[in-house]
Amino acid sequence: MSVMKQHLQQISAKTAAGRHAVVLMDGAGWHLASLVTDIDNVAIIKLPPYSDPMYKNSIANCAKTTGICGRVRD
Numbered sequence: 001m002s003v004m005k006q007h008l009q010q011i012s013a014k015t016a017a018g019r020h021a022v023v024l025m026d027g028a029g030w031h032l033a034s035l036v037t038d039i040d041n042v043a044i045i046k047l048p049p050y051s052d053p054m055y056k057n058s059i060a061n062c063a064k065t066t067g068i069c070g071r072v073r074d
Helices: 003-014 056-066
Strands: 021-025 042-046
Touching: 003 021, 003 042
Parallel strands: 021 042
Antiparallel strands: none
């Protein structure tokens, strides 16, 4: 089992029942987010290869368009 999968399982275990965790990942090779798809209460959002220093709006838009979040606070 990969270290990343173990880490995401720990996040899943600590997430309250009925809640959903969102993990932001950059393009680092060890993040291997595409290999972890079987954890139901953890969603992974991959950041684009380049993000300007003020990418808060990009993250909020991504969360809205992926359907992960019903409500995103500004």
